[in-house]
Amino acid sequence: MGKVFAVIVVVIALASAVPIITHHWFGTAIELSPPPDISTHGHAIDEQLSETMVEAGLSFLAAQLVLAFFVWKFSNRAADAEIKTFPGGAKWLVIAALALVGTEMLALGVLGQRAWATVYFTPAKPDALQVQAQAGQFAFYFRYPGADGKFGDLHPDKIDEGNSNFFGLDPANDVESRDDIVSGELAVPANREIHLLMHAKDVGHSFYVRELRIQQDFVPGLDLSVHFTATKVGKYEIVCTQLCGLGHYNMKAYLNVLSQEDFDSWLKQKASEQ
């Protein structure tokens, strides 16, 4: 049965590799890979992902095939068969692990931090378009500062969702909030940096757009933000990835990347609807 085990391990290892290599579920059109990147920072992440896939894939295949081979060769041998020791014993395996894995990990870590740094260590450009996102059970709402370029203050006690006052603005007393534009979808102009200010209304949520290669938690009580530049016009889904209650599966909004022209008309239209 050792030989059966060996064969099955090989089959499993090779079968596991198929969807990775073909990017599709066996024989179907179902795509099982990240969607095309529409961001300016995403290519570094994608490169990192590919490199890691090669290293992980090779390690995976090597280990499974060696396991299979050794079990095939050394199982159910005669009771008096000679016991042999792997050449070099433990010493060379330890050295190999330290050297190969050590350098591999160091490389991934050191090189990988550049992709991380682009997203998180560089601040948003001063002329980035500021948009505020609020996550609350179970929808995202977005606020644009309007003609005065300023966001009105948030007053949680003034939140009145039935009258579409999702952010808790107080236009009666707070002049800056009167021209704020609130929207259920995040429309942005393409090729312009967006500085997304993130506010959590109730519990933890998260902002995830696969195509943008962006994910960031909304944390109640913390002023967090992300910045990104979208390069391709289209509609993309923003989904919540932090468990926030019963409607978590249904908490999403659309990122609508528009040409600058279309964005300007969209904003004008939205302003008239406020």
Add this chain to the structure above:
Amino acid sequence: MSVASVQHVQHHAPPQGFIRKHIFSVDHKVIGKQYYALALVAVLIGMVLSWLMRIHLVWPNAPIPGLQLLSKSGAPGGIMTPEYYLSLLTMHGTLMVFFVLTNAPFAAFGNYFLPIQIGAEDMAFPRFNMMSFWTTFVAFCILIAAFFVPDGPPLAGWTSYAPLSAVGPDAGPGEGLGQTLWGLSIFVFCIGSLLGSLNFIATTLDLRTKGMTLARMPLCTWAWFITSCISLLAFAVLLPACLLLILDRVAGTSFFIPAGLVISDRLQPHSGGSPLLWQHLFWFFGHPEVYIAILPSMGIVSHILINSMRRPLLSYRVVIYCMMAIGFLSYMVWGHHMFVSGMNPFSSLMFSFPTLVITIPATILTLIWLGSLYGSRLRITTASLFALAFISMFVSGGVSGFFLAQPSIDIYLHATYFVVGHFHMVMGVASLFGVLAGTYFWYPKMTGHMMNESLGRIHFWFTFVGTYCIFMPFHYLGLAGNVRRYSAFVDDYLVPLIPVHRFITIAALVTGAAQLIFLYNLIHSRFRGPAAPPNPWECTSLEWTMPSPPPFDNFGGKHPVVYHDPYQYGVKSSTGDFLMQDSPEEARG
């Protein structure tokens, strides 16, 4: 130290009566079996919950007959509500991580075999030991009670992030009394674990018999010892964290809740707290916890493999140093669960490096296991098959860690099915394979009967192939960005992935059904299995020197003397190709 302390061990008289023998017993062997039974009940419940979850994911609007009996509001007419799915998910995770993966490889087998393998009569503190089991049992009852409270079981996940878990019923269904019971259950569980860990450490250091130096302890004993050291520090942090969570919920404190939250149209009367504080406290426990789950299985698998291969591992010391390194490093990596949590992004890099470095001892272990197979005389039994499968699963689950350890890649893969696939393979399946290997290996010793080997093989093949069919596709779904903890797949990009989920669900149901074979084997063999000889596997460690099952005082009042390291295999002796640890004979060749 060992000889003098051994004389101070508490000699207890043979237990009298059914209650003292089988229920409130101070005998570490009974306690070990009680932990195993508790883990078995927990894993069966956890498995059924996973079936309900998987069925709902692919057939969300279909009624599940009878589910409304478990919860009228959670499943009206048998159709699972979104909140009930999340509640089942929370209970599944909590049961599996705490009551199965901490209990079975560590508390169950450790309790049973650690004292025996070091030649002791019992644990250092037998009464504490009894208390540790019953405390764990009370924790289990409190958790199960959450199924039956009006507001339903908690739904914040086994990770119970604040403020969702801290503000109380305003946060929605599933966040009422059930969540408080969860906090209480885990609080009590921590106490049980702390008592158990203290016992393991004291026993290992103080009660080794004559000749049993630390360097002569079997690898599983080393694994239990190292695990108990990790466990002591980890559970000591989770205990107050749960207390703080309960206080936020019932006493109006604000450890984890900031000001200005509007939930259910109500401004919450809290201020000053930090949701990230909960995450730090939880994961400071949570990461060592996953190594608490895997290390004992590494030890058990090593022990069984050596016995099956008829030769020691390439280096006993290196394996121990690797396990210690993993234990040590496990305390430095918790932030890798929090890369995009909003904590300082520099911290993310700082956590990423030790996470990558932990790959090194894990790789060394894998290479030593593989390298030791070379030139061995590998015997194939159900136990050794599960031990070999452990290696395969550990590799599969481990390499997905390469991705998640890097913050930049984690931006894309965090909170997707990639993570769920990773931890199920490396923790859920690999660790469980260690438990199954241990079960098939030690069952004869514990019960005096042999398990049915044919049924064992069938169970093995279904489980090995089945778990790959279930969990390997999770990684592909994760690469497609499939978000986790969703009760249904309604987003535009998720709907096309549902056929993959259907495949997984069918694999899960088939693999789950196959576990009934194991259950049947377990129970049937206890009554009808052929009698077990004292040493059916020709193993060297001390548990195989005694009758099957062992008497209440293990060594019959005598203290064994140990002459050899635990892995004298491939030698020529009067017993064959191995030497028992307590054999005064010298090895020849």
Add this chain to the structure above:
Amino acid sequence: MYTKRWFAVLSTMVVSPGLLFGAATISGKVTYTGTPAKAKAIDMSKEPSCAKQHTTPITTEGVVTGPNNTLGNVVVYVSAGASDDSSSPAQAVTFTQKGCQYIPHVIALRTGQELKVVNEDQTSHNIHPMAKVNREWNKSQPPGTPPLSEKFDKEEFIPVKCNVHPWMHGYFAVLKTSHYAISGEDGSFKLPDLPAGKYTITAWQEDYGTQTQDVTISGNETKTVDFTFKAKPY
């Protein structure tokens, strides 16, 4: 002798319902002064199955107005002066979730009367009446599940929201009296079948609060009682 007794019995039987259900009517119009806040378009893009049901987006319903400054969805009822009606009607009041909207936006029902909540959408809703006097509850309704059946025992104006769709809001006006009406978009309401007597009529609008007026009616007259609310621009 017999005839006298029979007459007494018959007349009591005829008159006593008349004590509850008389022949007078109070009717009127609800209007506003000032400028009400603009009704805003509701963005349902997060729920495509509902969004596509509305070719033009629906607007917020906190203030529903008609031509000539009329106010709809105002609950007008007898808050004092009527004898306590004891039995709640057997018929249920239906509240429907359709197109991710509560239809109608405001319902009035009696204490103890059955409320039926129906989900006609392809998505799960979780209706949450945020009661302070009555028991607060919320219930999920996956698509295809049977209607919910609930009731409220105490008088209260209960704001209702959907836990899943934040824009979905409505009201339950749970009343002790059987004499109530909800004004249409044209502001008109009618309280018929009132016995003669002195009454306090209350008009409730969800954003503008309540107003009361006292009125005395007799016999089978129809009296007009109008209400005017001060609108708020924000």
